[in-house]
Amino acid sequence: MLRSDPPSFQIADVIVQTLVALGVRHYCICPGSRSTPLVLNIWRDASASHTIHHDERSAAFQALGRSLTTGDASAVVTTSGTAVAELLPATVEASQSNVPLVLLTADRPARLRGTGSNQTILQPGIFGPYVRAELDVPAIVSDHDEWQRELSDQVTLLVQSASGPRPGPVHLNAQFDKPFEPAELARRATAACPKNESPEPHAHMDLSDEVRSALVQSSRGVIVVGPNRIGPPMLDAVHALSVSTAMPIVADPLSGCRFPVGTRCNVVSHGDALLQAGLLENLRPDLIVRFGSLPVSTRLIAWWSANLSTGGTHIYVNNTGEVHDDTNAITEYVAGDPVSFCHEAGKLQHPEVSRQGWLSRWQELNALAERTVRMCSAASPRWDLGTVRTLIERLGANTILIAGNSLPIRLLDSAGIGLRDGVILGNRGASGIDGLLATALGVAGATSKQVVLLIGDVSMLHDVGSLAEVRRQNVANLCCVVLNNDGGRIFERLPVTDLADVAEQLFVAPHGLDFAGLASAFGLDHRLVSELSSLDVALSDAMDGPPTSILEVRTSAADDLAWERHYIDLLRHAGAS
Helix, strand or coil: CCCCCCHHHHHHHHHHHHHHHCCCCEEEECCCCCCHHHHHHHHHECCCEEEECCCHHHHHHHHHHHHHHHCCCEEEEECCCHHHHCCHHHHHHHHHCCCCEEEEEEECCHHHCCCCCCCCCCCCCCCHHHCCEEEEECCCCCCCCCHHHHHHHHHHHHHHHHCCCCCCEEEEEEECCCCCCCCCCCCECCCCCCCCCCCCCCCCCCCCHHHHHHHHHCCCEEEEECCCCCCHHHHHHHHHHHHHHCCCEEECCCCCCCCCCCCCCCEECCHHHHHHCCCCCCCCCCEEEEECCCCCCHHHHHHHHHHHCCCCEEEEEECCCCCCCCCCCCCEEEECCHHHHHHHHHCCCCCHHHHHHHHHHHHHHHHHHHHHHHHHHHHCCCCHHHHHHHHHHHCCCCEEEEECCCHHHHHHHHHCCCCCCCEEEECCCCCCCCCHHHHHHHHHHCCCCEEEEEEEHHHHHHCCCHHHHHHHCCCCCEEEEEEECCCCHHHHHCHHHHCHHHHHHHHHCCCCCCCHHHHHHCCCEEEEECCHHHHHHHHHHHHHCCCEEEEEEECCHHHHHHHHHHHHHHHHHHHHC
């Protein structure tokens, strides 16, 4: 940076250098004039990578996908005006799911706000409570020499808010006045900067007397692990706690706990189906120990709330300061590191003998559900649950599966199996159907692993603009598995379906479309699967063939619902015998 550079370029230079030094290395750039100073400084920084995007909404979700994959904040860069508003859906998701994200928006000078000036809106505060912090940088450069350090310090504090105890999005709004370009532009070689390291978890945690008493005295405890970006230390700690306390682990599909290895045999992965079949009515817990966000299964939430309403303890462990509890069931909140909690709780003396029968019953029922769903999957050529199980069994190491919202994530929950040596991700912060393909693109861009997106037809149509990004970015490691049941068929599982005269028109809203023409329009490979028997071969071809494929699985909503009911009926009768 030269003193002869215009103020806008000097300001952007300090911002970008500070961001890169703090570990914000990738920038999803949406072309625009006002953001020129930021874009040019990103371009010339050798330690910064970038991708170009035509759609701000899609770009924000791709940045989110990158952050979700790496754990480090990525940034999305936009010009001023409504382009900024396009970032809101991804911002909400990042906020709700605690994913670090930097919203780097260019703005016109503050003097133009409220004057009717073209492409000028009130950008500060536009994201409301969904950003952890925000910074509005004025368009002027101070006369004193300390302004660069002061601005860098402000940016540093902002980024620390994105990756702090409660990670999430932050908004850096930079006002720029013309001119935007420097007289001379050259690439800047920046030395690699150390990654911001999260503080190590505390080795010791002091448990309250109430928590200690509940853990020791319980004879019917259950560990619940909800959606959680769980790492090996926590995975091992949760399973060790389960073994030492003889408590089953009811694991959400996004918990990272679904696949049992070695001694990890206490996992209950069919909790929702067992509840639907009424087989857990007599298993009434006196203790719930819960980690992560609220699970996908609303039946599970209703079950613990009903059983603990007249007594018992619900311990929630979280180190972000958030409380995920929509039924006010939590009685003891532990604000601290989950790994440390598991270590301390596991040291307590527990009545193992009285608990072993409790654990065994959970294991027996889970095994029964697994046998039943396996039998139904083998018998049905067109059952969505069988499709999802086949998909999971086909995938393995070096794979990331991204679960779409609405029906796909619920099918994944009901499938009852985890991904062997792989990772399952999903946008469950706000659980919207928006930006799912864009998120998958971000994940694929941040890893060399094979990425598979399991998505519904309506969600895919909602994010169709991101298909252009797939082709333009030459994404080579993404396969989109689209469950096409012709509309929002999840509504057929809800009470509104009883209003037969309006449910089809107003809620299911069939579209009558297939994805072959759509794939062709964007130059992507397309494969159609109509029966479960051909899915495995199609998956192999799709992942080993062209760079990016759309694998369309045509399903029958009527057949799917009939088979689901048949499965639950079989499970209910088997459990009662």
